[in-house]
Amino acid sequence: MKLNLKIWRQKNAQDQGKMVDYAIDNVSPDMSFLEMLDVLNDDLIQKDQDPVAFDHDCREGICGMCSLYINGEAHGPDRGVTTCQLHMRKFKDGDTIFIEPFRAKAFPVIKDLAVNRSAFDRIQQAGGFISVNTSGNTLDANAIPIPKHDADRAFDAATCIGCGACVATCKNSSAMLFVSAKVSQFALLPQGRVEATDRVLNMVRQMDEEGFGNCTNTGACEVECPKGISLENIARMNREYLAASLK
Amino acid sequence: MSNNGMLKSSIARKVAMALSGLFLILFLGQHFFINSMSVVSPDTFNEISHFMGYNPVVQFVLQPILIFGVIFHFCMGLYLDYQNKKARPIKYVKNNGAANASWMSRNMVITGIVVLAFLGLHFYDFWVHEMNVKYINVQPEDPTRYYEELRQKFVDPVRVGIYVVSFVLLALHLLHGFMSSFQSIGFNNKYSRSLRGFAYAFAILVPAGFALIALYHHFTI
Structure with missing residues (x-):
């Protein structure tokens, strides 16, 4: 060719x-x-x-x-x-x-074609984790029963590789698909519920501070996402955020 | 987090946009019902119009809320668009937006501005006229005047044409906006599919109904 x-x-x-x-x-x-x-x-x-x-x-x-x-x-x-x-x-x-x-x-x-995507790292650092007691008494994650449906949806959200295609393709440069996947993967699991309120508030605050645009639900991010992350995650994050804000 | 902080967030602004949009859709539904009465029963149309024009709750509570809702939805939409444009200062040389998103979802500002321009004409046609009749050149109220006044507005083919084109743009705006508002307030569950069907039907049928009512009066007067 x-x-x-x-x-x-x-x-x-x-x-x-x-x-x-x-x-x-x-x-x-x-x-x-x-x-x-x-x-x-x-x-x-x-x-x-x-x-x-x-x-x-x-x-x-x-x-x-x-x-x-x-x-x-x-x-x-x-x-x-x-x-x-x-x-x-x-x-x-x-x-x-x-x-x-x-x-x-x-x-x-x-x-040239190389861009700095460390804004995603800073969003993750703002709350995309679970605090674990590493003293040696950590509970085995498999000991907590989790409905298969929730485990599957959490796994689907966790397949986000943070490439930034959602931001690149969004006409508003919104990072909502990425952030919502990271919020959802924890929000759906009992281990993640403990810090759910702070997590969503802090991650959204960091997302806004980084200068990403606002989501207008065009759905382009879902289409272009190499891992097929669903728009359902954005709706879930909106719910989580509203509930957390009213607490 | 304080409420002040919440109002500053991108999600809160989107929720405010969605709720104001849903409020305007609710208003649109009742407006369509009243307009359809002008085709079905002129007497009922006159009766409802007189009620809407003289009921103090409608006039001094609901009407200001509606005007605020329109202004808020428009200003917030423009502000969000300004922020979104700022989030990508250097545009792509080649961008294939049609490959992954509908025209409606990518052009809400354009369809919104056209609908707002139409609202200007619509206010001039009906609201300014009403204010004049009721508060400036005060005339004795004739509860049967509304039907004839409505029909007179649709004599001019240019005005009818502007109305019909505006309703097409309104339909395009609603085709994305109605369902999008549910996503913004976090509603995405097993009922979403049915709701999407209802939202699409509303977005097409209600503006089409408004257009047909305008055309009906134009061709039957």
Whole structure:
């Protein structure tokens, strides 16, 4: 396959940045999208040019590190996959592909396509955990009976990998899907109920402080989420938040 | 957390937006019922209109609440949109919004502004006229005047056209807004599917009904 790439290049956070055109040849349909970028970078390095910076780690769709806004969609045109799981067979020979970083005020560009998503870490640190007594008397989690239905929904919420596709795709740059998944995974379990009030208030406060936008329920986040996190979680977080605020 | 803090949060603002929207939808439902009487029974229409125009609770309690509701919903909507635009200072070069969200959900501000502009015309047509009759050029009340006054407003085809187009935009606004308001207040359970059906039916049938009533009076006068 021969492709025309339009890639966002930005030297650092202060640089204005611009789209730069690259032509790439001999792309195999079996390559992943990131492997295609690896080939491009090999070529750029051989030409003594600066390779394109992009985030990646496990390349198995579980770490949440890869990002990229490809042809106007977070993680590209495929559904239920991260960019590292997107394959070039989804594109046609001669295609022009736009590759941009995830855009949000709360996700500043570090370089080229790599963005700083530590706002998510700070939201997690504000309440996305359960305080555990580690003195040696910790109760075995399996000793607490949990209805299967609740356990399944908590697990579904916990599959969020925090990649930020929800923020990137939301027209408002809202982080509600991510935060609601993190709130829900604990709110549905008895272990999480103990700190539920403080958790939701603190995580939402931190989310607002980071400068994310407001959710307008377009549902785009649910569609683009590589893990299929449901909008039900946002409704649950809204309920949790309202109940906690009135306490 | 104090109530002051709660009102500053993005979720609280969305809940306020949803509740004001639901209040306006409730008003829309009763307005549609009264308007439909103008087709079914002119006498009943006159009777209800006279009641609405002269009942002190409706005039001095419900009407100010309604006006506040409209202003609040509009101002909060614009403020949320301002904040949302600020949350992405650099736009995408290529963005395929249609791939994952409906046109209605992505353009609530546009449909909302058109509906508000229509409300300006609607207030000029009926509310300003009422204020004039009752408080400025005070005339003796004729409880049968409402039906004829209504029909006279729909003689002009341009005005009828503006009304019909506005109702289409209202339908688009409601197609997203009605169901979205339930999500904002945290209502998402086994009844959501049925409620979605009701919300979609309301969003299409009520504005269509308003449009048909306007067209009925235009073509039968």
